[in-house]
Amino acid sequence: MLQFLLLGLLAVVGAQDSEYFENYYNEIDVDDELAEIKTRNAMQSPLQLWPSTRIYYRIASDCSPEEVANVHTALATFNEQTCLQFEELSGPAAAGARYVYYKKSDKLCGTRIGYNPIPILGSGSHDVQLSPKCLSSPGIIQHETLHLLGLYHEQSRPDRDDHVVIDYDNIPRKYWPQFMATSTATTTTYDVPYDFDSVMHYPKNAFAKDPTQPTIRALVDGSAVERDMGQTMGPTEGDLFKIRKMYKCDQAL
Numbered sequence: 001m002l003q004f005l006l007l008g009l010l011a012v013v014g015a016q017d018s019e020y021f022e023n024y025y026n027e028i029d030v031d032d033e034l035a036e037i038k039t040r041n042a043m044q045s046p047l048q049l050w051p052s053t054r055i056y057y058r059i060a061s062d063c064s065p066e067e068v069a070n071v072h073t074a075l076a077t078f079n080e081q082t083c084l085q086f087e088e089l090s091g092p093a094a095a096g097a098r099y100v101y102y103k104k105s106d107k108l109c110g111t112r113i114g115y116n117p118i119p120i121l122g123s124g125s126h127d128v129q130l131s132p133k134c135l136s137s138p139g140i141i142q143h144e145t146l147h148l149l150g151l152y153h154e155q156s157r158p159d160r161d162d163h164v165v166i167d168y169d170n171i172p173r174k175y176w177p178q179f180m181a182t183s184t185a186t187t188t189t190y191d192v193p194y195d196f197d198s199v200m201h202y203p204k205n206a207f208a209k210d211p212t213q214p215t216i217r218a219l220v221d222g223s224a225v226e227r228d229m230g231q232t233m234g235p236t237e238g239d240l241f242k243i244r245k246m247y248k249c250d251q252a253l
């Protein structure tokens with residue numbers, strides 16, 4: 001269950017596509033062999049939940065004041081709207097103590113999904129890589145933070161075929177694993193209705209060969225229709241509800 005997502009601006013594509021890819025972000029799994037377990041929605045294993053609702057974090061010193069402010073803005077939403085309390089470390093972490101490390105990266109954004117229950121030697125940090133593009137958006141920082149708390153992508157929910165149609169003809173085969181839906185065996189939706197507006201939903205033309213055409217269409221009354229999805233403004237009530245359920249906020253003192 002050691003999954004790690006990389007999210008990048010796809011700088012590897014030709015320069016002619018740069019304007020298009022500037023408009024949203026994509027994620028790429030590093031290890032396709034693990035794709036099956038990377039594409040579910042809310043994980044069920046308690047081992048991968050953070051053991052305390054108080055989660056310590058650190059922000060890399062090479063982030064600008066604006067980038068630091070964006071991380072603070074992003075985390076304030078969780079502190080205010082869930083029982084989780086993100087608290088910035090003011091000094092060195094205690095030996096072996098786990099904390100989240102928001103780290104600057106040239107082009108990539110990504111993080112491991114859920115808490116790593118295996119003891120980490122040498123460093124207790126759970127790294128979140130953030131490019132300047134990702135650091136410019138509290139919503140994208142929240143997307144990554146929801147991954148580290150244990151959420152997968154919305155369009156990978158086990159019931160997603162009732163809500164969306166994927167156009168694989170418009171997706172390079174190497175990215176097909178990004179669109180897998182899986183069983184209810186290890187994940188749950190907490191009965192939250194399918195949420196096209198989730199901050200964990202891919203945009204409608206994610207990984208498109210032809211970005212003028214969607215790769216994901218909404219199913220409405222049995223018909224596949226184009227609609228916007230995958231906003232990056234911030235978590236929806238459904239996203240936050242899942243976090244409250246996962247971390248048993250209703251039982252918190």
Ligand SMILES: [Zn+2]
Binds near residue numbers: 005143147153
């Ligand atoms: Zn993601």
